[in-house]
Amino acid sequence: MEDMSYWKEVWERKGRSNTKCLEELDGYEDTTANVKEIARQITIELDIKETDKILEVACGAGGLAQYIKCGEYVGVDYSSTLVKKHIKLLNNSVLHGEANDLIFKDKSFDKVFCFGAFHYFPNQEYAKQAIAELKRIAKDAIFIGDLPVTSHREEHLLYDKKDFQDWNITDGYYNPCRFNVSLKLR
Template sequence: MEIDFITNHHKKTKRNYLERVNKINKAEAAIKAKKWGFDYWDGSRDINYGGYHYDGRWEPIAKKMIDHYNLNNHSKILDVGCGKGFLLYEFKKLLPDCEIKGLDISSYAIENGKPEIKNSLTEGNANNLPFKDNYFDFVFSLNTLHNLYCFDLEKSLKEIERVGKKNKYICVESYRNEHERVNLLYWQVTCECFYTPEEWMWWFKHCNYTGDHSFIYFE
């Protein structure tokens, strides 16, 4: 089922797409970004976030997810592509006794994770989740899986399905027309999967992914 938790958050960022390709060396920015280190998270805005710091903006999203999936203090929650763990921190604030786990490929993000939950974050790849079958009550992945090549995307979707019970949610970048496709190509520095919603739906079906999903667009 398609359900959108992310669009309002996504639209808060103002983007100058032409400046992104006319005023910076896009190839060099992508090379630096794909190392998933300081440059990606806290370096220049030309490369990616330009400083990824906690500011509480993820709390409303955590509340919406908790309400929608009926999560509680007994729930086990996994974030695949957790970054510095800001959204997981919001879950823990709202549900102090829940169990949280986060996984990210970036050692820099894990090392600089939210101190209160840093011990719940693990460095790793989404294509091989180090967790038991059907362990988590809620598994989610935000703006991560489109950064994988297709062979890892297939493994990752199957892994999310394997470790999760009923409730799963994935958000990925997509495009519905040529205008959005060009904007995505201009803006992104790490994306490897450039798919329409219909193609994403094919992937979900192909991998027997049974959870929810949403797409973000660069309008």
């Protein structure tokens, strides 16, 4: 899928809904995902400390953010309606932007993570650009989670573990057809 307009409309529509349920806004309503547990596992994997400055890319309405305890949290999402909803519901610092073109200076966050978004990217080139941006912005570590090997939707971009040979690879947190990767930068 070379065009993200389909997915952008899905997420803009979710952000316009009247619900305040963060799991529903962030697309977990029809899954077995335990968002609180996912946030706990990301916190462990990245060794997030209460003094860390954290960036979440593709943060949505804040389903994971509500459980991340850190010194400073910043989120970025390409859905303007979800950004507004996230700010309204959680009062976090959240910006509208694309994963492959982040506005932050080099090494401006201790740790950077993105969970449950890479399968919505339009192509592998966009994904590679996004990974380069995560590496550029993080000082200590990055985490990318929920990468699908197979999917029930043809619109989902798929990934192969062999493309992450230098990374720590773990099983998906709630879906056996997905995996996570993390990379220590120091």
